[in-house]
Amino acid sequence: MKILLIILCILLCILLIAVMRTLSVPHKTSVYHGSKDEKRYNGYALKLQKMIQVETVSYRDRPDPEKFRRLHKVMEELFPTVFERCEKYEVDGNLLVRYKGKHPEKQPIVLISHLDVVPAEGDWTYPPFEGKIVDGKIHGRGSFDVKCGVFSFYQAAEELLKEGYEPECDIFLGSSCTEEIGGDGASKLVKWFTDRNIRPYMVCDEGGTIIEDPIGGVKGNFAAVGIFEKGYGDIKIIAKGHGGHSSSPGRNTPIARLAKFEAEIERKSPFKVAFTPAVEGMLKNLAPYCDSFLLKMVFANLWLFKPLLKKVMPAISPQAAAMLQTTMCFTMQKGSDAYNVIPQEAYVTANLRFIPFEGRKESIALIRQIAAKYDLEVEEVNCSDPTGSLDLNGPQFDMCKKAIEKVFPDVCVLPYVVTGGTDSRFWDRYVDACVRFEPVNVSNDQLSKMHAVDENLNIDTLPPAVDYYKEIIRLQESR
Numbered sequence: 001m002k003i004l005l006i007i008l009c010i011l012l013c014i015l016l017i018a019v020m021r022t023l024s025v026p027h028k029t030s031v032y033h034g035s036k037d038e039k040r041y042n043g044y045a046l047k048l049q050k051m052i053q054v055e056t057v058s059y060r061d062r063p064d065p066e067k068f069r070r071l072h073k074v075m076e077e078l079f080p081t082v083f084e085r086c087e088k089y090e091v092d093g094n095l096l097v098r099y100k101g102k103h104p105e106k107q108p109i110v111l112i113s114h115l116d117v118v119p120a121e122g123d124w125t126y127p128p129f130e131g132k133i134v135d136g137k138i139h140g141r142g143s144f145d146v147k148c149g150v151f152s153f154y155q156a157a158e159e160l161l162k163e164g165y166e167p168e169c170d171i172f173l174g175s176s177c178t179e180e181i182g183g184d185g186a187s188k189l190v191k192w193f194t195d196r197n198i199r200p201y202m203v204c205d206e207g208g209t210i211i212e213d214p215i216g217g218v219k220g221n222f223a224a225v226g227i228f229e230k231g232y233g234d235i236k237i238i239a240k241g242h243g244g245h246s247s248s249p250g251r252n253t254p255i256a257r258l259a260k261f262e263a264e265i266e267r268k269s270p271f272k273v274a275f276t277p278a279v280e281g282m283l284k285n286l287a288p289y290c291d292s293f294l295l296k297m298v299f300a301n302l303w304l305f306k307p308l309l310k311k312v313m314p315a316i317s318p319q320a321a322a323m324l325q326t327t328m329c330f331t332m333q334k335g336s337d338a339y340n341v342i343p344q345e346a347y348v349t350a351n352l353r354f355i356p357f358e359g360r361k362e363s364i365a366l367i368r369q370i371a372a373k374y375d376l377e378v379e380e381v382n383c384s385d386p387t388g389s390l391d392l393n394g395p396q397f398d399m400c401k402k403a404i405e406k407v408f409p410d411v412c413v414l415p416y417v418v419t420g421g422t423d424s425r426f427w428d429r430y431v432d433a434c435v436r437f438e439p440v441n442v443s444n445d446q447l448s449k450m451h452a453v454d455e456n457l458n459i460d461t462l463p464p465a466v467d468y469y470k471e472i473i474r475l476q477e478s479r
């Protein structure tokens with residue numbers, strides 16, 4: 001009885017501490033304001049429109065540098081000062097421009113985004129390569145992913161050059177043309193630096209952006225800064241058998257074994273669930289913005305609720321699960337070619353995204369172990385490790401945070417896990433830090449239209465995006 005009472009007292013004390021900590025967190029709002037300068041954003045939108053009008057879909061095995069050179073020509077007209085005063089390097093349609101600084105011996109920074117886009121299939125409200133501007137939105141493939149990014153840092157450089165601004169270090173503007181197909185365009189730009197033994201101080205790429213209502217129970221616009229990128233894996237799981245006629249099949253035919261394996265993975269993910277500093281930082285930063293006291297209490301007391309969250313988060317949201325663990329998704333399946341033939345060999349393919357604490361090697365080893373139970377072989381087709389992480393206490397993250405706070409003073413900064421793939425994974429090893437943040441604001445609806453029908457972007461988000469890049473360039477003076 002006495003022990004029970006002591007336990008109860010301890011629990012009450014813990015709860016009291018959690019409540020006190022929650023009460024000490026002030027309630028805040030995080031709001032994005034688009035530009036009010038109509039003349040400025042209309043002018044910018046017309047420039048972005050010209051960039052969208054050059055169709056730059058990239059296809060695997062069909063490189064077409066000429067179409068990117070056509071876009072470069074358009075950009076020369078849109079940003080004449082940049083192309084007049086800066087050195088230009090072009091490799092197979094991938095473009096690098098050097099805006100010379102006062103101290104060329106200082107490590108440069110590289111602003112990058114890709115110029116290729118994914119195909120625009122389906123039924124679009126406005127033609128995908130016209131860049132129609134309707135009701136404050138510019139419509140078209142690449143408007144958000146990510147010609148707006150390239151436009152913004154070129155425009156920033158154009159304006160700074162016109163002002164006669166001389167940056168502290170060299171500023172490079174890079175744009176690859178193979179990002180959407182995972183090609184080697186970015187590597188070709190990286191090579192320019194490794195050949196010259198130049199190690200950039202930081203690379204700013206896409207990845208995170210200013211998002212709306214990031215999770216249930218938290219409203220507002222948040223600047224999600226990608227601090228690392230998960231690894232990528234295509235694998236093939238193969239089942240072999242004796243084949244034969246399907247009239248006397250026996251048990252454990254190849255497809256049945258694959259199905260058992262798939263069911264086991266699907267029933268309970270074999271991958272470890274844990275909090276990375278990115279996720280922990282994200283939840284902590286979200287605490288002041290929670291609608292309910294209960295949610296705020298959870299986020300403000302991760303020391304207490306982390307074990308519970310680890311169980312709950314993957315169960316309630318696939319997006320949350322993707323931030324906490326390696327994921328695996330079955331994508332293609334093949335057996336025999338006839339209804340009445342048992343395959344001698346059947347396979348299923350899967351796409352994996354590796355989390356740093358359980359990377360490619362460990363995750364694949366785990367899959368092999370489970371596959372062995374069903375007498376299956378595992379073949380790695382195309383796999384890469386997760387990238388290194390941006391240091392949340394490092395100067396580059398701080399610089400990005402300062403630029404956001406200056407340009408978007410009412411928007412909260414969140415560290416964020418990039419679950420897709422970007423060009424910065426090719427830069428990661430060769431630079432001091434990669435900051436993955438595209439400084440535009442999108443609604444959840446606009447976010448869902450990326451790579452889909454009716455991609456669009458608010459045009460009043462363009463001026464702050466340009467200002468963000470100007471700020472990043474100016475902040476190099478503080479290094």
Ligand SMILES: [Zn+2]
Nearest residue numbers: 145146179206
């Ligand atoms: Zn992209």
